[in-house]
Amino acid sequence: MIHNNKKQRLEDTIHDIRSPLNNISMHAEIAKLALNNELPAEQGRASLEAIIANCKTCSELLQALVEP
């Protein structure tokens, strides 16, 4: 039973972590375009800030897995 709960929790976390991961991937694309001067530099900076914020979200989700 405990094993099943753990498995469910892991599956939920894997699902939840995909959103910030997806945001990281897409913000990285925006940052790349900004670096190539295809988008304003300010937009690139905002995306890099968003990447850092989404990384923290990922970290918190992972940390929650090992905390009781």
Added chain:
Amino acid sequence: MLTVLLVDDDPEFTHIACLLLEHMDCDVKVASTLAEARKWLSSLTFDHILIDFMLPDGSGMHVVDEITAISSPPKVTFITGHPAIKSIIADLCDDNTNYLVKPIDKDSLSRVLGNNNNNVAACENAINKHFGSLVGETEAMQHLYQQIERVANTKANVMIFGESGVGKELVAQAIHNQSSASGAFVATNCGAIAKDLISSELFGHEKGAFTGAISRKIGVFEQANNGTLFLDELTEMPLEQQPSLLRVLESKKLTRVGGTQSISVNCRVISATNKPVDDIATDNVLREDIYFRLAVFPLTVPPLRQRKQDIQLLADAFIHEYNIENATKYAISDKQIRLLQEYDWPGNVRELRHVLYRAAIMSDPYDHTLLLPMQIGSPFSKTTQNGGTIEAGRTIDDVEKELIYATLSKVSGNKTAAASMLGISTKTLYNRLHAYGDFEDEGA
């Protein structure tokens, strides 16, 4: 300009996706619920709908049902972050319906928007054929490409070594394609010519030279003049026939059988054998002088088991070829590729091609899913497999992965039994599978 309706309840995602789509010259409208999407659809027409599979007020599937009533319905791409849902959506896909799995990048967005209706063409562009004939990007193949490039610019004779089915003729063709030769590429199989006809095949004959010689025949050496002559299975040529070949190679002149005139020939000779280089002398299949004349530049084509990372590219290329020939739309999954990579391929690329063609023939053409045989193998595979597959140059991680998958296959996927057989805990086995990216397939 493409008009796109983006339906997703995650505002951060829709904001970034809008930026990317607008940069790709799309006119984008955003909805966060099914109700909002319906409103847009009732007032505007769209070329494409990008829609989350799970929305707060229902499944994106409803939209597909509703838009079928529209005279020219937009194409639909489902967006999902859940691998279990991915397989359900994959079953629904057709010319008008596609799916994207998060995390999404610009290329995947561009692919579904630009080539939704033309996956076959997209696939063709993605397959990179080196020198117009060779597929593969592994280190072993890169080394081979470098050698081909170097030798192609010279006039040196080349001898190609490699197991049966590795593609020696394609390598010969690649050298010819890359060279500046003005003549043709002519291939002949020394093992397939009757002993008495070898001279006639190589050098040609005059009318009446022997019984049955009813007209003049031009031999392969003359046909390949100013080009490339490929002598496959050279070591199958009888030893007593080899001196006449040597004479032509040294003098660059030949006389047709039954003729008297000496004819100059100028061609590069590329020969091939499936015998290991060490066996050539010990088995007494090739004269030493012929070897040194032909193997000015020896080249070895690696067997498929030493470049398993290329199996994905090769499989894609073969399936694409089959799809073009038969107007089908088969695709191969990542899981099937892993299955193919577990096998040792004693018949090399030729065997892989035949397995995929056989699978395509056996599959349901309306399903688009390739049906691989339950067990891949040939009458020749056992003897080779028993010889062991561990080769120097592979990493411990690679060998460990192969052992884990082989054990799982042996116990029909039972992880407890596999862990016990491997002498590790079930937890460690799960950790390894997770690291290989196999955990998602377990229904996570």
